[in-house]
Amino acid sequence: MTPNFVAEVSSNHFRNLDRCLRFIDVAASIGCGAVKFQLFKVEELFAPEILAKSEKLRRRKNWELPPEFLPLLSSRCRSRDLLFSCTPFYLEAVNELAPYVDFFKIASYELLWKELLQACAAAGKPVVLSTGMATLNEIGRAVGTLQTAGCRNLTLLHCVSGYPTPVQECNLSAIETLRKTFNCAVGWSDHSVSAAVINRAIHRWGASMVEFHLDLDGHGEEFAPGHCWLPEPMASVIQDVKAAMTSDGSGEKVPAPAELPDRDWRADPSDGLRPFKQVRVSWNG
Numbered sequence: 001m002t003p004n005f006v007a008e009v010s011s012n013h014f015r016n017l018d019r020c021l022r023f024i025d026v027a028a029s030i031g032c033g034a035v036k037f038q039l040f041k042v043e044e045l046f047a048p049e050i051l052a053k054s055e056k057l058r059r060r061k062n063w064e065l066p067p068e069f070l071p072l073l074s075s076r077c078r079s080r081d082l083l084f085s086c087t088p089f090y091l092e093a094v095n096e097l098a099p100y101v102d103f104f105k106i107a108s109y110e111l112l113w114k115e116l117l118q119a120c121a122a123a124g125k126p127v128v129l130s131t132g133m134a135t136l137n138e139i140g141r142a143v144g145t146l147q148t149a150g151c152r153n154l155t156l157l158h159c160v161s162g163y164p165t166p167v168q169e170c171n172l173s174a175i176e177t178l179r180k181t182f183n184c185a186v187g188w189s190d191h192s193v194s195a196a197v198i199n200r201a202i203h204r205w206g207a208s209m210v211e212f213h214l215d216l217d218g219h220g221e222e223f224a225p226g227h228c229w230l231p232e233p234m235a236s237v238i239q240d241v242k243a244a245m246t247s248d249g250s251g252e253k254v255p256a257p258a259e260l261p262d263r264d265w266r267a268d269p270s271d272g273l274r275p276f277k278q279v280r281v282s283w284n285g
Contacts, residue, residue: 012220108132132161
């Protein structure tokens, strides 16, 4: 089954509604199944003593998604047959998002925050949880919290929270570890910007979801570090994955339609020469 590709807009939207809507349109055009935004307030994301010391972090105020955009983004996703998702980074954000999202995404950095996990689970929507930086025990506690609070549709994303992630550190076999340990759907949250890694995650390790950071033009706030895809390269990846998924067939070993014309041009078992003797009789070149 083709995995669900989720375009993570992150903070590349410039708080511009038209640009936000373009992200949705582009995601649909390149073959995604979902688009994800982030809902945070800088004052509720970082401790005040940290903000007081960092002008750089305070400037992230300009990266916040205006909550009044949510109904418009959700509506645009539905018009493009995309699922709409958003990551809540403060507790009240769960209630703000619940009327609009098709699923909640919980970021790796919030995996330890029990109250947020409980709030997302109690909202009754599917939950996708990234597991970057976490140990198996930490993931187990988060999964237990979600399930106890009512989550019945959980996807875990194996994730390496390096921006970007070196290919040799992707540890894709952890996808299978998570699947066997927690008996749920498991995908890959990509920060490698490597087509080879995404293909390996899908075709070798069975990732059911692939989340990736998207920018439209290389000018987004988070493009410079190197973990964001541009539309054209990702479109090629998605097209290749979908094409590959059509190649598995039924598994029955029978001649394919493309082979049928050549069957009689095999070596005749009586003399080892091509084609079969009955073809030689009537063949005119």
